[in-house]
Amino acid sequence: MKRVVSIKSNYALNVLRVGSGAAVGIITMPYLNRVLGAEHIGKVEYINTIINYFLLFTALGIPMYGIREISKTRYKPAEKARTLVELLLILGITTVISYCLLFGILYNLNYFASYRTIILILSSMIFLTNIGAEWYFQGMEDQLYITLRYVGVRILMVIFMFMYIKTPQDDHFYALCIVITSCGANILNFIILSKVIYKEKEDLKPLNIRKHIKPILMMFIATISVSIYMYIDYFLIGSIVGDKYVGYYSVANKLVRFIISFITIIGAVMLPRLSLLYNEDKEVYFKYLYKSFTFLLLASLPFTVYFLVFAKPIINLIAGTGFDASILTMRIISPLCIIVSIAYFMGFLILYPQNKEKIYTYATVISAIFSVGANFFAIKYYQHNGAAVIGVLSELIAIIIMFVFLRKEKMLPKDILSVNTYKIVLASLTMLLASVSIVFFFPEGMVFFLLSSFISWAIYLLMLVLLKEKETGRILHTLKFKLI
Structure with a gap:
């Protein structure tokens, strides 16, 4: 009972984050696109891509690995604190190495002379992300803390943006x-972490950093590989055809990735719980696994349709007519909503809790x-x-490889393609x-x-109700019960 209530609370808090994030995006993106223009947005996104690679190097595979390990030790305070210290020490070492490379090589190259101020500003994300x-x-x-921090930081960002961004x-x-x-509240994170450690x-000793090296390196290979095809496009577009095209690509890609x-x-809400349940209660694990797949499908399929059909008015609303070159781009990448959701489901909700991350890496x-x-x-x-x-x-190639393995090893839930899925x-x-x-x-x-947007979404919801889709029915029943 405790688990069900906890998951419902976490989901509700995540819905709040979704709503606040969407509101901030609607408010800020049209303003930024019109004030800065494609070239200046492309300039910042180009450097942001490079900094993200440095950030990935310093993080190794710890962001995903850490979720699993902390989840396993959450009820063992001493072991949890020890794991936290060990992983933070690894991050400290990689952070120092990363800054040496960044300022020793990249910052001094003449090619990046006009980008140096932006490099200096964005490079702070490396330190702030790792201490956070x-x-x-x-x-x-701890979804309540994450949500409050998320909303607070975005409010601060909106105020700062309208105060200081006036010209290209x-x-x-x-x-x-x-x-x-990205990491404005991470100093607060570090203060909280310091209290946990103190x-x-x-009981912190003996520390054993070595035991983490192999699994985090395996996750690092997977993470860097995903990031290559998530960020290499920005880098190559900027290097081959120029910042303006990075701007066109960025608007469409960021909107779609924002929703993704x-x-x-x-899935992220379920990952810590699934990691715990796979070792404790496999029956409940598969129950939640199927629920996760259903919710991912319920959200990703209609957004694929929405971006495909309404690309032109969305781009015109968010970026203006100066970004008409982004319309076709949005239509091309609209299937990523469903493709990435399925990849996330296979990689992080099936393979990862079952310690089969090697397949995801391959x-x-x-x-x-x-x-x-x-x-x-x-390009x-x-x-x-x-x-x-x-x-x-x-992304499609990754799905096909994982699907072949999961089907061969019979690791997919038996009812994954049920009548409800077809609905x-x-x-x-x-x-x-x-x-x-x-x-x-x-x-x-x-x-x-x-x-027309309202009518389209209303038709989708109406069809789910008429077809008696299970999760939609449960949500409506819960709402009806609470209203009564």
Whole structure:
């Protein structure tokens, strides 16, 4: 009973985060795109991509590994504190090495002379991210703290942005906004972590860093591989065809990835619990696994349809007519909503809790190799749209590899393709047909866009109710019970 209530609370808090994050995006993205323009946004995103690679190096595989290990030791204070210290020590070593490389090589290259202020600002994310140890709070399932901090930081970012970003030359303030959003509250995290460590200071020894090296390196290979085909496109677009095309690509990709990050929060809420349940109660583990898949499908399929059909009005609303080149890009990458959700489900909710992360690593390495090789050709001839196609294909390759293994080892839930799954698919197809018809007959304009969006989502929800989809029925029943 305790577990069910905890998961419901965590889910509710994540819904609050989704709503607040969406509200901030709607408020800030149109302003930023219009004030800064494609070239200046592309300039910041180009350096942000490079800094993210340094950040990935320093983190190794600890963000995902840490969630699992903290989850396992959450009821053992001394062991938990010891694990925390060991992982923070590893992060401390890699952080020092990363800064030596960053300022010793990158910062002094003439090629990056015009980017130095942005490099300096964004590089602070390396230190702040690593001392913040977000993985600790996720492993502890402390969703209330994460949510309050998330909302507070974004409010601060919005205020800062409207105060200081007035012209295209204020792109360094945009870089600072990225830092605030990503890790602005991590100093507070570190204070909390210090108290956790201090409380168990008598039982911290002996420390054993070596036992973590192999598993975090395995996760590091997987993480860096995923990041190659998530970020290499930004780097190559900027290097091959210029910052302007990074800006076009960034608008479409960030909007879609923004939604994806919130869809996969459904899985992120379940990951610590699934890691614990796989060792304690496999029956409940598979029950929650199926629920996670259903919710991922319920959220990702309609968003795939929405971005595909409504790409033009979305781009015009968020970025303006100066970003018309982003419309086709958004349509190309719209399937990532469902593709990434399935990849997350297979990789982190099935393979990872069962200690089969090697398969996920192999899949992502192969996808990364394909991405790097294909992107040189695609970007050279098709600019940002070429990168979009390769991004979708790379994620698809990873899914196929994981699916073949899971099916061979019979690790997929038996009812994964149940009648209920087909009901969600049918509701999404109905939404697609209805949305295409609406766009064809409705004139362009903000009012009609909002109205057609509402009608499309209403049709999807109505179909779920008419088809008696299980989770939708349960949610409506719960709402009805609480209202009465």
